[in-house]
Amino acid sequence: MTTRRELLAALRRAVGDGAVVWRPEDLAAYEFDGTVERSVPHAVVLPSTAEEVQAAVRACRELGVPVTPRGAGTGLSGGAVPLRRGVVISTARMRRILEIDPNDRVAVVEPGVANLELSRQAARYGLFYPPDPSSQAACTIGGNVAENAGGPHCLALGVTQNFVLGIEVVTAAGDIRWLGGRAPDPFGFDLRGAFIGSEGTLGIATKVAVRLLPVPPAVVTLLAAFPTVGQACEAVSSIIARGIIPSAMEMMDRLCIEAVEAGFRVGYPEGAGAVLLVELDGLEGEVQADAARVRAECLERGASEVRVAANEEERALLWKGRKGAIPALGRLAPNYYIVDGVVPRSRLAAVMERVAAISARSGLRIANVFHAGDGNLHPLILFDEREPGAGERVLATAAEIMRVCVEEGGTLSGEHGIGAEKREFMPWLFGEEDLATMARLREVFGADSGLFNPCKVFPGGTGCGEMGSHAAAVRAAGPDAYV
Amino acid sequence: MASEAKAGARWPDPAEAPAPADLARCVHCGLCLTACPTYLVTGLETESPRGRIQMARLIEDGRAELTPAIQSHWSLCLQCRACEAVCPSGVPYGRIQEHARAQVQARPAAGRAGLRVRRLALRQVVARPRVLGAALAPARRFAGWRLRGLAERVLPGRLRTLARQLPSNQGPPFRLEEAAAGPAAGEPVQFFAGCVMRELFGGAHRATVRVLARAGARVGAPAAQGCCGALHAHEGDLAFARRLAKANIAAFEGAEGAIVVNSAGCGAAMKEYPQLLAGEPGWAERAAAFAARVRDLSEWLAARPGLPRGAWRTRAAYQDACHLAHVQGVRREPRALLAAAGCELVETEGADTCCGAAGLYGLVQPGMSAELRRRKAEAFAAARPDVIVTGNPGCHLQYLAAVREAGIGAEVLHLAEALDRAWGAEAGPER
Numbered sequence: 039m040t041t042r043r044e045l046l047a048a049l050r051r052a053v054g055d056g057a058v059v060w061r062p063e064d065l066a067a068y069e070f071d072g073t074v075e076r077s078v079p080h081a082v083v084l085p086s087t088a089e090e091v092q093a094a095v096r097a098c099r100e101l102g103v104p105v106t107p108r109g110a111g112t113g114l115s116g117g118a119v120p121l122r123r124g125v126v127i128s129t130a131r132m133r134r135i136l137e138i139d140p141n142d143r144v145a146v147v148e149p150g151v152a153n154l155e156l157s158r159q160a161a162r163y164g165l166f167y168p169p170d171p172s173s174q175a176a177c178t179i180g181g182n183v184a185e186n187a188g189g190p191h192c193l194a195l196g197v198t199q200n201f202v203l204g205i206e207v208v209t210a211a212g213d214i215r216w217l218g219g220r221a222p223d224p225f226g227f228d229l230r231g232a233f234i235g236s237e238g239t240l241g242i243a244t245k246v247a248v249r250l251l252p253v254p255p256a257v258v259t260l261l262a263a264f265p266t267v268g269q270a271c272e273a274v275s276s277i278i279a280r281g282i283i284p285s286a287m288e289m290m291d292r293l294c295i296e297a298v299e300a301g302f303r304v305g306y307p308e309g310a311g312a313v314l315l316v317e318l319d320g321l322e323g324e325v326q327a328d329a330a331r332v333r334a335e336c337l338e339r340g341a342s343e344v345r346v347a348a349n350e351e352e353r354a355l356l357w358k359g360r361k362g363a364i365p366a367l368g369r370l371a372p373n374y375y376i377v378d379g380v381v382p383r384s385r386l387a388a389v390m391e392r393v394a395a396i397s398a399r400s401g402l403r404i405a406n407v408f409h410a411g412d413g414n415l416h417p418l419i420l421f422d423e424r425e426p427g428a429g430e431r432v433l434a435t436a437a438e439i440m441r442v443c444v445e446e447g448g449t450l451s452g453e454h455g456i457g458a459e460k461r462e463f464m465p466w467l468f469g470e471e472d473l474a475t476m477a478r479l480r481e482v483f484g485a486d487s488g489l490f491n492p493c494k495v496f497p498g499g500t501g502c503g504e505m506g507s508h509a510a511a512v513r514a515a516g517p518d519a520y521v
Numbered sequence: 522m523a524s525e526a527k528a529g530a531r532w533p534d535p536a537e538a539p540a541p542a543d544l545a546r547c548v549h550c551g552l553c554l555t556a557c558p559t560y561l562v563t564g565l566e567t568e569s570p571r572g573r574i575q576m577a578r579l580i581e582d583g584r585a586e587l588t589p590a591i592q593s594h595w596s597l598c599l600q601c602r603a604c605e606a607v608c609p610s611g612v613p614y615g616r617i618q619e620h621a622r623a624q625v626q627a628r629p630a631a632g633r634a635g636l637r638v639r640r641l642a643l644r645q646v647v648a649r650p651r652v653l654g655a656a657l658a659p660a661r662r663f664a665g666w667r668l669r670g671l672a673e674r675v676l677p678g679r680l681r682t683l684a685r686q687l688p689s690n691q692g693p694p695f696r697l698e699e700a701a702a703g704p705a706a707g708e709p710v711q712f713f714a715g716c717v718m719r720e721l722f723g724g725a726h727r728a729t730v731r732v733l734a735r736a737g738a739r740v741g742a743p744a745a746q747g748c749c750g751a752l753h754a755h756e757g758d759l760a761f762a763r764r765l766a767k768a769n770i771a772a773f774e775g776a777e778g779a780i781v782v783n784s785a786g787c788g789a790a791m792k793e794y795p796q797l798l799a800g801e802p803g804w805a806e807r808a809a810a811f812a813a814r815v816r817d818l819s820e821w822l823a824a825r826p827g828l829p830r831g832a833w834r835t836r837a838a839y840q841d842a843c844h845l846a847h848v849q850g851v852r853r854e855p856r857a858l859l860a861a862a863g864c865e866l867v868e869t870e871g872a873d874t875c876c877g878a879a880g881l882y883g884l885v886q887p888g889m890s891a892e893l894r895r896r897k898a899e900a901f902a903a904a905r906p907d908v909i910v911t912g913n914p915g916c917h918l919q920y921l922a923a924v925r926e927a928g929i930g931a932e933v934l935h936l937a938e939a940l941d942r943a944w945g946a947e948a949g950p951e952r
Binding site: 062069070111301364365 | 576
């Protein structure tokens with residue numbers, strides 16, 4: 039067994055005194071992410087270079103201590119929570135943008151760079167980084183790589199996987215390797231692709247080369263209000279069936295509209311059953327023509343009102359409501375629990391009906407805000423943890439919704455990752471052999487001991503007992519988001 | 522705000538403990554991190570809003586005492602409230618922080634002597650105009666001293682910074698009688714003059730009165746007004762802050778019209794008197810009525826029709842005072858006024874990020890304060906504005922040092938001084 043003193047001494051040798059957090063009260067600041075999972079690490083290190091990350095990983099490996107990578111801790115699947123304690127390696131001090139090349143349209147950044155900061159800096163060259171999770175102001179590129187993050191604008195453009203060219207990683211074995219590169223066309227085995235979305239179980243990204251796109255010359259943002267969610271869902275399908283691919287199509291239901299209005303007063307139509315936020319970008323003429331078609335389509339499908347943002351300010355306000363929608367639900371109930379599932383777009387209306395039925399049966403209010411265009415649902419179960427048995431009912435309800443997604447031909451996660459919560463559902467989609475194949479990939483990265491971000495992605499696993507049951511976690515939480 | 526803390530909570534002063542409902546508002550989504558200047562500098566979550574709220578929760582849940590480490594994280598907070606402006610859950614972070622500081626006041630875990638001296642100075646000097654005037658007289662004399670430049674060169678680091686921060690163009694202190702101005706038939710406006718502003722920024726105050734009069738206000742200034750209490754509340758001396766708040770409410774009750782203030786910190790504090798006095802019987806309505814009358818100078822002006830236009834062709838970099846932008850939500854008005862006055866607005870990197878002045882912060886946390894000033898200096902050096910305009914005394918002092926550090930010749934002006942000059946330039950002989 040390693041003592042705390044030995045561990046701290048080894049970490050200080052690896053990254054220096056000023057980069058090790060060790061006081062119990064300080065470590066408590068690293069016990070959570072955006073979910074209710076909680077576990078206090080034994081130490082946190084803040085390396086500044088890939089070599090320091092490597093030294094920290096090697097020190098932990100030698101001592102047999104679990105490692106959990108962490109970006110900004112905004113994740114929604116418990117990915118950055120050190121469920122087996124041990125050492126958290128934070129990328130918060132690796133925040134340099136190393137290169138923006140406007141000719142190649144490539145940026146090379148350190149993993150701690152905030153998603154929005156990259157787009158902000160790239161804007162000087164008329165470029166941007168398309169994946170835009172709602173937490174983009176804070177969440178990091180390294181975390182985006184780990185979770186294969188999406189965002190509203192992934193509908194037309196794709197997710198993190200589609201924009202990362204190469205990654206320098208410190209593997210769980212403690213080696214520094216490049217997966218992919220800066221060049222546009224990767225060849226050979228796509229280890230880069232295997233690493234993206236591995237949720238920090240294979241290693242830590244220390245540099246990321248990404249593709250940038252030119253900022254579109256024209257953008258139109260429409261807001262359509264519908265009497266019911268079903269009608270809004272049908273509008274989504276029919277817009278895409280007409281061959282229009284908006285850059286984003288986001289839906290919010292009545293409860294969500296109420297929370298957003300309480301929080302931001304963005305002027306979403308009162309009393310609507312659902313609002314659909316549609317954004318189109320491209321060349322001016324084309325965008326205007328498509329906007330007219332979207333408008334007509336919405337009205338045909340029963341929209342009571344279609345509004346177009348008149349200027350950048352109005353557009354920003356409409357998006358502010360959408361991007362802050364989930365935490366804003368904290369205003370409607372003491373607790374909420376976010377489900378992240380995907381269904382085929384054509385099944386959206388049917389699935390929403392089934393979710394509504396589940397809500398009615400369970401007596402739990404469920405708000406919906408989601409990336410309608412790509413069928414990525416985020417039902418939010420509202421509850422009050424002080425009510426006896428609330429935690430269990432919420433988890434059972436969430437599992438039921440996940441089950442519906444799978445039954446309708448969908449998957450377990452659109453963009454938040456499997457993390458801690460949904461790993462027990464993995465067998466619904468994957469056979470034992472499939473899971474074993476995935477697990478064997480870990481050997482390649484030296485992660486076969488299971489000490490790299492333990493208790494994530496794969497069902498079961500030893501030593502994850504101290505996290506307790508999810509029900510207990512939900513009960514213990516304050517008004518918390520839970521993936 | 523008095524609150525019922527949980528059983529097991531270990532608050533030194535339970536009556537002033539952060540409200541459990543306020544703490545529970547935080548869903549630790551982390552969206553505040555990159556808004557927080559101290560997190561951006563340190564990369565430490567203990568120096569982030571989410572981390573600082575977690576520290577309070579540890580005490581609330583009985584998981585920790587108020588330790589020196591917890592106190593140091595709170596004390597490194599600038600109370601700039603940039604986090605509040607981006608928080609989707611509406612966490613009243615400023616209020617939580619003030620009540621956390623109240624716990625430090627009640628039973629400091631470290632630095633007892635410094636805390637006591639500051640509290641004494643805030644109560645006995647800052648809140649007493651005459652004493653404050655006498656205390657600042659040497660600084661004012663230094664500011665106008667012939668040998669100032671020479672003296673600054675020989676002063677050691679921190680003193681040199683302080684010396685560089687002193688404005689040299691502000692003239693004598695402002696007397697409340699000087700506020701009486703404007704057309705007899707004008708809209709009545711009550712000017713709030715504050716404490717430090719009155720002593721060190723006489724020039725900005727006189728410019729404010731001229732600008733208000735020019736915009737059609739009949740200006741007055743109730744004689745019984747005093748310090749707003751913002752510094753006291755930020756320090757956690759809530760009892761004294763409440764006393765000052767009550768005195769100001771009473772002072773302005775007899776005088777009609779908007780209460781116009783030209784210091785962002787004072788304006789924010791005064792708009793929040795209702796929550797400061799929420800637990801005080803009989804004060805709710807009076808505080809609400811007072812707060813509803815408070816306007817930042819820029820807000821009041823921007824809402825006036827028929828303002829003079831100017832032709833002051835200068836490159837102006839407006840810097841948001843945190844308590845104007847993040848607390849009062851006033852960002853557009855000052856920029857619009859400058860643009861209408863003819864200025865070419867230059868947006869510098871981090872214009873709405875805290876400059877590190879933050880009330881007494883520069884004195885208590887010189888290292889972090891200097892780092893944030895360095896970042897401003899860098900932004901100024903890159904943008905090369907002719908003038909830097911702001912609306913808060915602390916920031917103003919910080920920018921005077923920052924332009925020196927940036928090695929640029931930019932002039933630092935209060936918004937009122939800038940408008941006074943721009944409108945005067947248009948009017949020509951009137952000045």
